[in-house]
Amino acid sequence: xxxxxxxxxxxxxxxxxxxxxxxxxxxxxxxxxxxxxxxxxxxxxxxxxxxxxxxxxxxxxxxxxxxxxxxxxxxxxxxxxxxxxxxxxxxxxxxxxxxxxxxxxxxxxxxxxxxxxxxxxxxxxxxxxxxxxxxxxxxxxxxxxxxxxxxxxxxxxxxxxxxxxxxxxxxxxxxxxxxxxxxxxxxxxxxxxxxxxxxxxxxxxxxxxxxxxxxxxxxxxxxxxxxxxxxxxxxxxxxxxxxxxxxxxxxxxxxxxxxxxxxxxxxxxxxxxxxxxxxxxxxxxxxxxxxxxxxxxxxxxxxxxxxxxxxxxxxxxxxxxxxxxxxxxxxxxxxxxxxxxxxxxxxxxxxxxxxxxxxxxxxxxxxxxxxxxxxxxxxxxxxxxxxxxxxxxxxxxxxxxxxxxxxxxxxxxxxxxxxxxxxxxxxxxxxxxxxxxxxxxxxxxxxxxxxxxxxxxxxxxxxxxxxxxxxxxxxxxxxxxxxxxxxxxxxxxxxxxxxxxxxxxxxxxxxxxxxxxxxxxxxxxxxx
Ligand code: C2O
Ligand code: CU
Numbered sequence: 001x002x003x004x005x006x007x008x009x010x011x012x013x014x015x016x017x018x019x020x021x022x023x024x025x026x027x028x029x030x031x032x033x034x035x036x037x038x039x040x041x042x043x044x045x046x047x048x049x050x051x052x053x054x055x056x057x058x059x060x061x062x063x064x065x066x067x068x069x070x071x072x073x074x075x076x077x078x079x080x081x082x083x084x085x086x087x088x089x090x091x092x093x094x095x096x097x098x099x100x101x102x103x104x105x106x107x108x109x110x111x112x113x114x115x116x117x118x119x120x121x122x123x124x125x126x127x128x129x130x131x132x133x134x135x136x137x138x139x140x141x142x143x144x145x146x147x148x149x150x151x152x153x154x155x156x157x158x159x160x161x162x163x164x165x166x167x168x169x170x171x172x173x174x175x176x177x178x179x180x181x182x183x184x185x186x187x188x189x190x191x192x193x194x195x196x197x198x199x200x201x202x203x204x205x206x207x208x209x210x211x212x213x214x215x216x217x218x219x220x221x222x223x224x225x226x227x228x229x230x231x232x233x234x235x236x237x238x239x240x241x242x243x244x245x246x247x248x249x250x251x252x253x254x255x256x257x258x259x260x261x262x263x264x265x266x267x268x269x270x271x272x273x274x275x276x277x278x279x280x281x282x283x284x285x286x287x288x289x290x291x292x293x294x295x296x297x298x299x300x301x302x303x304x305x306x307x308x309x310x311x312x313x314x315x316x317x318x319x320x321x322x323x324x325x326x327x328x329x330x331x332x333x334x335x336x337x338x339x340x341x342x343x344x345x346x347x348x349x350x351x352x353x354x355x356x357x358x359x360x361x362x363x364x365x366x367x368x369x370x371x372x373x374x375x376x377x378x379x380x381x382x383x384x385x386x387x388x389x390x391x392x393x394x395x396x397x398x399x400x401x402x403x404x405x406x407x408x409x410x411x412x413x414x415x416x417x418x419x420x421x422x423x424x425x426x427x428x429x430x431x432x433x434x435x436x437x438x439x440x441x442x443x444x445x446x447x448x449x450x451x452x453x454x455x456x457x458x459x460x461x462x463x464x465x466x467x468x469x470x471x472x473x474x475x476x477x478x479x480x481x482x483x484x485x486x487x488x489x490x491x492x493x494x495x496x497x498x499x500x501x502x503x504x505x506x507x508x509x510x511x512x513x514x515x516x517x518x519x520x521x522x523x524x525x526x527x528x
Contacts, residue, residue, distance in 0.1 A: 001169055007262055011364055014230040016355055017247050018227065018484065020316075022144045025348040027287075029514070033358055033378075035099055037494050043281075044280070046411055046436070048302055050241050058363075060443070060525075060527060061441060061443070061505060061526065061527060061528065062146075062503055062504055062505065062525065062526045062527070062528055063505070063524035064146045064147040064149075064154070064155040064156070064504050064505060065147055066504070066528070068446065068503040068504075069146045069147055069503055069504050069521040070145070070528070071144050071505055072145065072501075072502060073145040073169065073170060076120075076170040076172050077122070077172070077296070078118075078119050078120045078122060078170050078171075079118060079120040079121050081118070081120075081121045081122065082121070082122045082123075082124050083115070083117050083121050083123050083124065084124045084125075084126075084312060085115055085123070085124070085125045085126075086125070086126045086128060086340065087107070087112070087125055087126070087127050087128070087137060087182070088095055088106065088107055088128045088130050088160075089104055089105070089106050089127075089129060089130060089131050089135055089191055090104065090105070090108075090130030090131060090192065091103075091104055091130070091131070091132070092104065092105040092108050092110075092319065094109070094110050094190055094278070095281040095467055096106075096110070096217065096273065096275060096278060096279060096283075097279040097282060097283025097284070098280065098283050099199055099221065099273070099280060100262075100284065101217075101219060101220030101221050102220040103189050103190045103219040103220045103338050103387075104131060104189040104190055104191050105185065105189070105190035105191060106191060106192075106193055110190035110192075110215075110275075110278040111190075111192055111193045111194065111213045111215075111277060111278055111302065112181050112191070112192065113193060113195060114194040114195070114196055114211060114365070115179070115194070115195045115196070116196045116197075116198065117171050117195075117196075117197055117198070117308070118174075118197065118199075118200055119171060119172065119173060119174040119197050119198065119199055119200065120171070120172070120200075121170070121171055121172065121501065122168065122170050122171075123167070123168070123169060123170075123171055124166070124167070124168050125137070125167040126164055126165075126166050126167075127159055127164060127165045127166075127167065128164045129159045129160065129161055129162060129163055129164070129165075129354070130161075130162075131161060131186075132161055133161060133183070133184075134152070134158035134159055134160050134183060135158060135159055135181045135191075136150040136152055136156060136158050136159060136165070136181055136183055136188060137150045137165075137167060137179050137180075137182075138150035138151060138179060138180060138181070138182040138467075139167075139169075139177065139179050139195060140178050140179060140180065140195075140340060140465070140484075141175070141177040141178070141323055141324050141342070141470070141484045141485070142169075142171060142172075142173070142195070142197075142393075143172050143173060143468055143469060143470065143478075144169040144170070144171070144468070145169050145170075145504075146174070146388075146468065146502070146503065146504025146505065146506065147170065147504070148169040149467055149468060149504070149506070149507075150165050150167070150181075150182050151182045151467065151507045152182060152183060154505050154506075154507055154523055155504070155505065156185050160366060165442070166362065168465050171195075171197050173197065173324060173470070174197045174198060174202065174233070174324070174325070175197055175199075175321060175324020175325060175342075175344075176194070176196060176197075176201030176211075176298040176299075176300060176321065176323075176324050176342040176344055177196070177197060177324055177342070178192060178193065178194050178195055178213070178300050178302060178342070179192070179193055179195050179348065180192040180193075182507075184226070184229075184517060185225040185226060185228070185229050185514065186225075187302075187304050187492050187513045188216075188219060188228075188304035188305075188513050189219045189225065189226035190219065190278070192213065192215070192302040194211045194213060194298070194300055194438075195296070195403065195489075196211065196298065196322070205294065205320075205346065206294040206295065206296040206346050207293045207294045207295065208289065208293065208294075208295055208296070209295070209296040209297070209298060210287050210296070210297050210298070211297060211298045211300065211407075212277060212297055212298065212299050212300070212356065213276070213277055213278075213300045213302050213525060214272075214274070214275070214276055214299065214300065214301045214302060214303060214306075214308050214310075214337065214358045214368060214371060214504070215274070215275045215278075215302045215303050215368075216269070216274055216275075216303040216304060216305060216306040216360070216365075217271055217272065217273045217274065217275050218269065218271050219270060221272045221273065222271065222272040225304070225483075225513075228269055228514065229514060229517055229518075232268065232362030232426065232427065232514055232518060233427055233518065234427075235427075236303060236424065236425035236426035236427045237268045237422075237425070237426030237427075237514075244486065249370065252427060254459045255459075255490055255491065256461075256489050256490060256492075260362060261336060261361075261375075261393065261395075261489075262307055262336065262361055262362055262461040262487065262489060262490075262508045263362075263459065263460065263489060263490040264362065264459075265362070265459060265460050265490075266306075266307055266361050266362030266363065266460070266461060267305040267306055267307070267360075267362065267363060267512070267515070268305060268426075268514060269304075269306075270363065270364070270365055271305075271306065271360070271363075271365050273366075274303075274306065274308075274358065274360055274365060274367060274368035275366075275368055276356065276358060276368045276369060276370040277370065279370070280380055281366060281367065281368055281369040281382060281383075284368045284369050284370045284371050285371070286331050286370065286371045286372075286373050286462065287356070287370060287371065287372045287373070288373050288374075289349050289372065289373070289376070290349070290372050290374050291349055291350060291351040291374045291375060292348065292349060293348075293349045293374070294346055294347070294348055294349075295346065295349055295372075296320070296344060296345070296346050297312075297344065297345050297346075297347065297356075298342065298344050299337055299342060299343045299344070299345065300342050301337040301338060301339050301340060301341050302339075302515035303339050304339065304512065304514065305339070305501065305512055305513065305514060306339065306360045306361070306363065306365075307338045307339065307360075307362070307461070307463070307487065308336070308337050308354075308358035308359060308361060308368070309334055309335070309336050309358070309360040309361050309389055309393075309407060310334060310335055310336075310337055310343075310358050310359075311333060311334040311335075311357055311359075311386050311388035311389045311391075312354055312355070312356050312357070312372060312386070312388065312390060313351070313354040313355045313356075313357070313380065313384075313386035314350050314352070314354045314386070314388075315347045315348070315350060315354065315388070316331050316332070316333060316347070316348075316374075316388075316449075317331065317332055317334070317345040317346075317347060317394075318330070318331050318345060318346045318347070319331075319332060319335065319343060319344070319345050319394060319398075319399070320344050320345065321342075321343065321391060322342065322343050322344075322399060322481055322482075322483055323339070323341060323342050323470065323482070323483040323484045323485055324342060324484075325401070325402075325405050325470055325481070325482035325483070326401075326402035326404070326405055327399050327400060327401060327402055327481050328400040328402055329346075330394070330399070330400075330403070331379075332383070332392050332394040332398070332399050333388040333389075333391035333392045333393070333394065334388050334389050334390075334391060334392070334394070335393065335394035336361055336393065336394070336487070337358075338461070338463035338485065338486075338487040339463045339485075339511040339512055339513075340463050340465045340485040340511035341463060341482075341483075341485045341486075341487070342422065342485075349372070349374045350374065351374055351375040352373075352374060352376070352377040353371060353372070353373045353374075353375070353376075353377040353378065353379055353380065354371065354372040354373075354374075354380070354386075355369050355370075355371060355372075355380045355384060355386055356369060356370040356371065356372055357369045357385070357386055357389060358360070359385070359389055361481075364367035366383065367383075367385070369382075381418065396473060396481070396486075396487075399473070399480075399481035400479050400480075400481065401440035401472065401479050401480060401481050401482050403496050405482050406472075406478055406479050407471075407478055407480070407482065407498075407499065408478040409476075409477070409478035410449050411449065412449055412450070412451045412497070413445075413448035413449050413450065414444060414445075414448050414449075414450045414451070414452060415450075415451045415452075415453065416442045416444075416451070416452045416453070416524075417432070417452070417453045417455060417502065417526075418431050418432060418442070418452060418453070418454050418455065418508070418522070419431065419432050419433070419455045419457055419468060420454065420456045420457060420462050420463075420464075420488065420510070420520070421433065421457045421458050422458045422459075422460070423435075426518075427518065428518050428519045429458075429462075429510065429515040429516075429518045429519050429520035430519055430520065431508070431519075431521070431522045431523070434522070435519025435520075435521075436509075436519055436520075436521040436522060437516075437519070439521070439522045440522075441505065441522065441523045441524065441525035441526045442508075442522065442523070442525070443524075443527050444500040444523060444524055444525070444526055444527070445500065445526065445527045445528075446500055446501070446503050446526055447499075447500060447501070448498075448499075448500045449497065449498075449499055449500075450497070450498050450500055451495050451496070451497050452471070452495065452496050452497075453493065453495050454486070454488045454492075454493065454494050454495070454496065455493045456488045456489065456490060456492050456493070457491065458490065458491075459490045459491070460490060461487050461488060461489050461490060462487075462488050462510040462512065462515065462520070463485055463486065463487050463488075463510060463511040463512065464485070464486050464487075464488050464508065464509070464510060464511070465484060465485045465486075465507075465508070465509055465511045466485075466496075466498070466504045466506065466508050466524070467506040467507045467508070468496045468506040469484065469499075469502055469506070470482045470483065470484050470498075471483060471484065471486075471496040471497060471498040472496065472497045473486065473494070473495075473496060474494075474495035474496060474499070476496045479489065480497070483496075502528065503526045504522050504525075505524070505525040505526070506523060506524045506525075507521060507522075507523055508521065508522050508523065508524055509521035
């Protein structure tokens with residue numbers, strides 16, 4: 001039994017594929033009807049499946065240039081201020097703290113320089129591509145106009161080497177966001193940076209703030225990301241070393257438990273280093289403050305294949321926001337941040353030197369760390385694991401939306417299902433049996449309240465990210481936390497609710513960069 005690959009869902013791939021292809025009769029019927037009309041116009045008889053390539057027109061779904069997209073942008077409240085920036089992704093030599101790597105970065109630093117705006121500002125960013133391949137910029141978590149979302153084949157054409165693209169949009173909601181390319185596995189290079197959106201109406205409940213960006217690092221050091229991807233495509237994803245499972249039976253094997261809250265198999269890549277703000281643990285970034293201050297940490301997980309367990313030695317964490325949106329403050333010792341997720345926490349500082357640790361969840365790789373220095377004292381030894389890491393861990397069940405951002409209860413107008421499966425022994429990862437290339441969009445209509453049922457039929461967790469909307473984790477009382485990025489556990493089924501208030505076509509995908517490239521991406525498309 002212990003030699004059985006545990007990642008197989010209980011259904012065979014053939015079954016889930018077959019179901020996937022037929023699981024959206026409503027969409028297919030509409031598609032077939034509308035396409036029938038289009039086909040008649042060109043005199044053809046064959047049924048054509050809409051292709052999601054730039055420039056192709058679909059008779060059923062809005063394109064990114066639909067007038068509804070511009071109208072939604074017009075309706076956004078704005079300060080009248082325009083913030084202008086230039087982003088120049090290019091090959092760079094980066095010092096990670098004694099280790100210099102050849103990688104790609106925005107403007108020569110990792111992370112890239114944060115962009116700071118206030119809610120309602122218009123952001124005007126010229127992307128000037130200094131890379132040897134096409135790229136794009138995606139503004140992760142921002143409910144922006146669809147044609148500025150940066151997803152090739154869905155909202156724009158990727159920008160060629162030497163070419164430019166101008167991103168112009170109003171940033172509607174305050175919070176902690178970030179940006180990165182949406183091409184290939186460029187995310188697993190140094191191409192990422194924070195986008196911090198200030199809230200003009202926020203009561204100052206903290207004295208200072210610090211952004212911490214977590215990342216798993218291999219580029220220019222270990223196996224290059226493109227090679228990792230090629231290996232997965234060729235060989236699939238092996239089981240990795242999953243020790244300690246003797247004596248368990250098939251169903252329990254690898255499932256989430258108190259010791260392994262994301263399950264036994266959390267990732268497929270062992271990284272040479274894990275970084276906080278671009279620094280290896282032996283040369284950490286130091287946050288300097290003084291005792292009895294309230295420090296807000298904005299934590300961003302920019303990693304490609306690693307969830308982190310985060311804690312600060314000697315401190316409790318008051319969680320105030322997740323994915324940019326406020327929650328009813330709740331106190332814990334540690335929290336798990338999936339790829340793409342963000343948490344804001346406030347700590348009340350002690351006196352001394354404390355480790356800020358991000359431990360790769362479910363991996364044996366050495367943890368990332370930074371330091372919090374508020375007084376005198378020795379730097380804690382490298383590798384010291386703060387006790388907080390194994391104390392009270394935040395669970396999604398602890399998260400309740402702050403009253404001002406509750407989605408509330410309401411009649412669900414449409415229910416969609418997304419089934420998450422592994423295909424071809426990990427050479428592909430699928431939504432409803434399909435990869436992005438051959439996916440059938442999930443249809444919504446503007447104004448609807450939509451429930452998406454995420455059904456994980458695989459033995460890995462997947463951090464599922466929706467573009468352009470901040471959904472609510474479904475709860476009967478309508479008070480579920482607002483998020484755009486959610487860890488869906490092995491074999492778990494969980495519902496998210498959203499209001500379709502941002503017209504266009506939006507990516508939904510697993511934020512494991514390799515799973516996404518191996519197919520685990522689809523789109524939610526507004527009907528015309
Ligand atoms: Cu941060 Cu579509 O991603
Ligand atoms: Cu995944």
